Amino acid sequence: xxxxxxxxxxxxxxxxxxxxxxxxxxxxxxxxxxxxxxxxxxxxxxxxxxxxxxxxxxxxxxxxxxxxxxxxxxxxxxxxxxxxxxxxxxxxxxxxxxxxxxxxxxxxxxxxxxxxxxxxxxxxxxxxxxxxxxxxxxxxxxxxxxxxxxxxxxxxxxxxxxxxxxxxxxxxxxxxxxxxxxxxxxxxxxxxxxxxxxxxxxxxxxxxxxxxxxxxxxxxxxxxxxxxxxxxxxxxxxxxxxxxxxxxxxxxxxxxxxxxxxxxxxxxxxxxxxxxxxxxxxxxxxxxxxxxxxxxxxxxxxxxxxxxxxxxxxxxxxxxxxxxxxxxxxxxxxxxxxxxxxxxxxxxxxxxxxxxxxxxxxxxxxxxxxxxxxxxxxx
Numbered sequence: 528x529x530x531x532x533x534x535x536x537x538x539x540x541x542x543x544x545x546x547x548x549x550x551x552x553x554x555x556x557x558x559x560x561x562x563x564x565x566x567x568x569x570x571x572x573x574x575x576x577x578x579x580x581x582x583x584x585x586x587x588x589x590x591x592x593x594x595x596x597x598x599x600x601x602x603x604x605x606x607x608x609x610x611x612x613x614x615x616x617x618x619x620x621x622x623x624x625x626x627x628x629x630x631x632x633x634x635x636x637x638x639x640x641x642x643x644x645x646x647x648x649x650x651x652x653x654x655x656x657x658x659x660x661x662x663x664x665x666x667x668x669x670x671x672x673x674x675x676x677x678x679x680x681x682x683x684x685x686x687x688x689x690x691x692x693x694x695x696x697x698x699x700x701x702x703x704x705x706x707x708x709x710x711x712x713x714x715x716x717x718x719x720x721x722x723x724x725x726x727x728x729x730x731x732x733x734x735x736x737x738x739x740x741x742x743x744x745x746x747x748x749x750x751x752x753x754x755x756x757x758x759x760x761x762x763x764x765x766x767x768x769x770x771x772x773x774x775x776x777x778x779x780x781x782x783x784x785x786x787x788x789x790x791x792x793x794x795x796x797x798x799x800x801x802x803x804x805x806x807x808x809x810x811x812x813x814x815x816x817x818x819x820x821x822x823x824x825x826x827x828x829x830x831x832x833x834x835x836x837x838x839x840x841x842x843x844x845x846x847x848x849x850x851x852x853x854x855x856x857x858x859x860x861x862x863x864x865x866x867x868x869x870x871x872x873x874x875x876x877x878x879x880x881x882x883x884x885x886x887x888x889x890x891x892x893x894x895x896x897x898x899x900x901x902x903x904x905x906x
Contacts, residue, residue, distance in 0.1 A: 560594040565627035566832045567807040571618075575602070578618055579609050585871050587809075587830050587837050589863060591631070592622055605870050629835040661802035661810060667756040668692055668713045670810065672829055674899040676702040676878060677856065678841065679810075679827070680709065681902075688715045695728070697740070699816070699823045699843045701856040701880040702895040703732040705740035707790070709747070719748035722763075726773075735892035737785040738851050738882050740819075741777055743767040745790070756802055763819070764793040785883060788850040794819050807832040821848040830862065837862040839874055839899060854882035854892070860899050872901050 566572060569586035576584035581604060591603040592611070600611035602622070611619060661667065669690060670682035680694030692711045696704065706729045711720025724742045742765070749761025769777070769789060777787060798816035805811050811828035825843035839860040846853055860874035880893035 559628050559630045559632075561631045562592055562628040563631060563835045564590045564592065564622070564625055565629060565807070565835060566590075566830075566837060567627050568625075569807075571621055571625070574618060575614065575622070576604060578614050579604060587807075587832070587862070587871055589835075589870070594623070606866075657802040657804045657811075661804070661812070662756050664716045664751040664753045664756050667751060667802075668718065671902045672810070672839075672899050673902065674858075674860075674897065676700070676704075676895075676897050677858070678899070680711070682713070689713065692718070692720070697818065699818060699825070699845065699856065700740060701858075701893055702878045702897055703728060703893060704738075704856075704880065705729065705742065707740060707742040711747070716751040716753060717748070718750075718761075719746070721746050730776075732893065735885050737787060737885055738854055738892060739777075739787040740790070740851075741769070741773070741787055742790040743769055743773075749796070756800070758797070758799055760795070760797040762793065762795055763790075765790050785852055785885075786850060788819070788821075788848065790819060805831065821851065822846050837871075838876070852883045854880055856880050858897055860897060874899050874901075 564572070566587045566589075572586045572588060572590065573584040575590065576582075576588065579602075585605070588605050589603075593601045593603070594611070601608050602611050602614065603609070611622075614622065659666070665688040666684075668680070668682040669684050670679050670692075672678070673681040673693070675695060677696040677698065677700040678694070679698050680692040682690055682692045684690040690713045692709075692713060694709045697707055697709075700707070706724040706726050707722055708725050708728075709720060709722040711718045721744070722742060723744045729736065729739055729741065744767045745763065745765035747761055747763035749759060752758045752760075769791070777789065796816070796818045798814055798818070800812045800814035800816075802812045805828055807830070808828040809830045811826070811831075813826050814824070816823040823843055823845050825841065827841035827843075829839050830837050831840055839858065839862075841856075841858045843856040844853070845851070845855070857879045858876070860876040862874040863870055864875060865873050875896060875898050878893070878895055878897035879891060881890065882892045884890050884892055
């Protein structure tokens with residue numbers, strides 16, 4: 528009885544304390560007159576740019592609103608200034624009452640670098656329903672992002688459910704880890720294609736190659752099960768054996784009993800995933816996969832938005848392999864570094880692979896800059 532009474536009094540006290548705080552935050556939010564709009568509402572961002580005759584509109588554009596001078600109110604889209612009155616009255620009202628703002632007048636101190644992200648984290652938009660492309664079993668392959676190393680294959684739609692894809696590395700690999708390059712055709716959830724080796728992708732890296740993945744050439748085909756883009760299975764088979772010179776090159780990286788994996792024979796693969804929209808991301812998912820007799824768990828997200836910044840983040844943990852040591856691949860690609868058309872089209876950042884090193888200790892086996900290009904608008 529005492530515990531129940533204590534919890535009741537505690538909840539009442541918290542309610543009394545929190546209500547004025549919420550009101551204060553709301554009042555403070557209304558006073559913000561110079562701010563950057565967090566790119567968490569694609570439809571509003573597209574509407575703003577359409578009314579300003581910006582083509583094609585970018586749902587992740589940097590939009591800054593300046594209402595400090597009643598006689599000269601402006602809105603800036605990717606650095607280009609427009610009069611605020613150029614927008615329709617109902618659009619102006621949505622911009623003024625937009626709940627996800629980065630206050631550009633706030634005071635910055637030495638502790639802001641640690642606290643600003645936490646204070647600006649918008650939990651109301653932290654998770655939201657995925658887009659149509661994310662949950663479609665026939666359109667999910669459509670992907671405007673071409674990543675230099677690893678990541679989902681670049682998907683080009685030709686006609687509705689018919690399209691092509693191209694990828695450098697496997698969806699789970701990191702920089703200079705594999706010589707695997709793939710291309711395929713997609714139709715109504717089915718896909719088929721070929722892969723080929725580009726040895727220069729692995730020969731560039733001179734150390735810690737004992738956990739690499741090597742291929743020759745072959746084919747693969749698969750199917751995405753309907754009723755949501757949740758489960759995919761595929762079959763991959765090599766059609767060419769490794770040459771003696773390739774085997775000599777690969778045998779030279781054996782270290783302390785650690786050997787790389789050779790794609791040789793046939794493999795049945797599958798991926799179970801849950802598409803989700805986190806921090807306004809255009810493509811994001813959690814997944815568990817079995818690929819080439821190796822088990823992967825991870826997360827990948829495109830164009831995540833946090834405190835006015837837009838970035839890609841992915842993590843893949845290869846937790847079990849029939850040949851290789853466990854390894855962990857981390858990618859962080861930051862957008863808005865370049866200017867003009869490259870402002871949202873290019874992202875660059877570090878790609879890191881953690882595994883057992885050639886010395887036998889666990890640590891960084893690969894650290895390089897990765898690059899991704901976005902062709903067209905976000906999905």
